[in-house]
Amino acid sequence: MEKLRFGVVGVGNMGSSHVIYLSEGKVTNAVITAVCDIKQDRLDWAKGINPDLECFLDYKEMLSSGKVDAILIATPHYLHPVIGTEALEAGVHVLSEKPLGVYTKQVEPFIAKAKETGLGFGLMLNQRTEPYYQKIREMVQGGELGELKRCVWIITNWYRTQDYYDGGGWRATYSGEGGGVLINQCPHNLDLWQWIFGMPKRIRAFASFGKYHDIEVEDDVTAYAEYENGATSVFITTTGECPGTNRLEISGSKGKLVYEGGKLMFTKLAVDEREFCFTAQDGFGTIESTTEEVVVEGYGKGHRQITQNFTDHIVNGTPLLAPGEDGIKSLAISNAMILSQWTNDWVEIPNDGEKYWELLQEKIKTSKPKKVVKEKVSDLSSTYNSK
C-alpha cells in the first residue's frame, strides 16, 4: 500500500475538521480521496477545500467505489455502527468518531464484525493522546498510588449555549443523537476514567434532562461508582456551568494525584497508609509525605494523532492507541448512568443492555422534533477541551 486512502463520511462539525487536516497532508502515509454527506452544500464546501475529492451523497456508493481503503465516520452517533459495519463488510477499514454507538446492544455486532474481518478498527478517542492523561494512567496502573481508594472527577467545563443545541436537527434528541452530555461530550472523559482507573462494577447516577437548556436529553449528571476492590468514584459533568471545572483527583494507599488547570500534583506517602493505619501509636497521626508537581512535556496532537496512529496501524502494524472495541466501555458506563436515573436504581456493569435499549425506544417514540433549528457548522478548533 502506498498511502492509505481515506473517505470522510459526514462533513459536519467534526468531519469538516478531518477533511481539512487530511487535505493539508498532515497525516503521514494518508491521503483523503472522498467525502460523503447527505447535504450537497457540505460536499460543495469540501470540494472548495480540496478539488481532488470524489463526492458522494450515499455512503454505500463510496464504500463500493474502490476509491477508499478506510473511512472516517463523523455522522450522527446512531449511524456509526451502521455505516461502520457495512464498511467492514465491504473490506474497508474503519475509524469512527466517538461514541462507537448509542447503546451497547448496537455496538456488540459491530465489534464482532471488526474482529471477524481483522480490518483496522479505531475510535477517535483523541484525549488518549494527551501526555498528562498518559502519565496519570501510567502512575495509577503502574502502582505508584498503591491500592486505589477513590477517584473524583469534576468535569463540568463542557459549557454549551442554547445556540449549540439549536445548531443541528439531530442534536440533543433521543431519535437523532440518543442522549446529551454523556453521549456527546463525555465519551472522552468516560473513556479516560476507565482507561486510568478501571471499569466500575456498579453505578448509581443522577441525571437531569433539559435542566439548563431547551432539550429533551441530559445536560447535568452526577454519578457514583463502585469497583471490585472496594474503591469508589464520583463523576460530575454538565454543559450548563460556566466557567466549569476540570479536576481529577485519584487517591490510593501510597499517595494522591490531583490534575487541575493543566497541572499535575503528586503527593507521595513515605509509608503505605494501610500499614500505617494499623501500626501507628497515635490516633491523630499523619503520614510523612512529599508533594511535587509532575511535569509532562509536550502536547497531544488530538484527532490528527489518532488518525496518524490508525494509519500507522494499517500501514506499519503499529498498535492502536484507541482500538474500536474499547468504545463499548465508555458506552457501557454512560448507558448505565442514564439507566440508573431512569430506573432510580443501581446498574451493574457489565449489563446486557436490554433494559436500556427498551427504555431508549420509549424515549425515541415520544421524542419531539425541535421547534427552532438553525443548521450550521461550527469551527471547533478550540473546543476539544482536553485540559
Place this chain on the structure above:
Amino acid sequence: MEKLRFGVVGVGNMGSSHVIYLSEGKVTNAVITAVCDIKQDRLDWAKGINPDLECFLDYKEMLSSGKVDAILIATPHYLHPVIGTEALEAGVHVLSEKPLGVYTKQVEPFIAKAKETGLGFGLMLNQRTEPYYQKIREMVQGGELGELKRCVWIITNWYRTQDYYDGGGWRATYSGEGGGVLINQCPHNLDLWQWIFGMPKRIRAFASFGKYHDIEVEDDVTAYAEYENGATSVFITTTGECPGTNRLEISGSKGKLVYEGGKLMFTKLAVDEREFCFTAQDGFGTIESTTEEVVVEGYGKGHRQITQNFTDHIVNGTPLLAPGEDGIKSLAISNAMILSQWTNDWVEIPNDGEKYWELLQEKIKTSKPKKVVKEKVSDLSSTYNSK
C-alpha cells in the same frame, strides 16, 4: 451576674481542652468552677490543672450543687441531650459539644426544652468562627454567585488511625457513639454545608462501615443531595485517606467559588449565565470572567470563641453564632445519609426520624463490644481541621 460559672461535664479529649482554656481565664466574663467525669483519674487530672475546681462523679450532683450557672457538655454523644435537658430543667445554661445528639428524635425535645426555659443554649460549632467560611456564606447567601447550581465538598482530611478508634470504649460503636465519621468529625462540615448552601430536600448517600478500620460504623461516605431550586451537591468524606483533601466548590449562575488549601478563589461572570445561555449566538461561547483570590484577614479562635460568644450571649445578650437548635440540621443530614445507605433509597428532608431510630436500635442490639480498647486522652490542639 459577675462571671458566668462553667462546669465541664466529661473530661476526655475535648473536655480537657475546655478545662484548660477556661482555667487559664481565656474567656472574658467566664470562670470554670467545676468538672464532672465518671472516672476519678480524669477528675484528678483536672484538679492538677486547676486546684480550685469542684469535682463531681455524677452530673446530677453538679447540676444541683449551685456551683455552676452553665455547663459545657463534652461527654459521649448520646448523653448530650440527656444531660442537657436535665441541666435546662435545673435552670442551668447549656453549651453542648457537637453533635447535639445522635438522632433527630432525640434532640427535638431537647430543643423544645431550651425554647421553653429561655436559657442559653449553644452548640460547639467552632468552625463557624472561621472567617473564610463566614465570607463564603456571606457571598453565597448574599447572592454574589447568583442562582445556586452546585456544591461539591471533598472533605476527606479527617484521617484517623486504628489507634484513634481503639482509644475509647464508646468510640465508633452504635451503642456508645451512635455512628462514625458523620456523627463525630463531620458535624462541623455538615453544619457549614447547610449554613452556606442551605438545607437539601432529599439525599441519596453511600456509606461503608469499617471500610478502613476495625470498627462497626461508617468511615467512608459519598452523598448526593438535591435542593428546592434544582441545585445539587456532592459531599465526600472519610477517615481513611491520607493525605486527605478539603476542597469546597460552589457554582452559581454568576460565578464560582473554590476554597482549597486555605485559599479562596472567586470567578465572577460578566453576565449571568442563565441569560447568556439563551442569547448567545455562539454555541461554544464562554462568558467573560475575572478570577481573583478573596483574601480574608484573621483566624477563628475556634472552641474558645464559641465559649466566649456563648458567655457574651448570657452576660450581654450578644446573638449566638451557633444556636443549639441549629444542631438538628446537620443531624438531620447525617441521619439521612446513613438511612439512605441502610435502606438503599432516597431520604427526604425533613424526615420524621422514626425509621432511622428504629434501624439504629437494631444496630445497637447487635453492636459488639470492642476487643482491644486502650482508654486514653489525646492532645487535640492541632487536629480541629478547620482548613
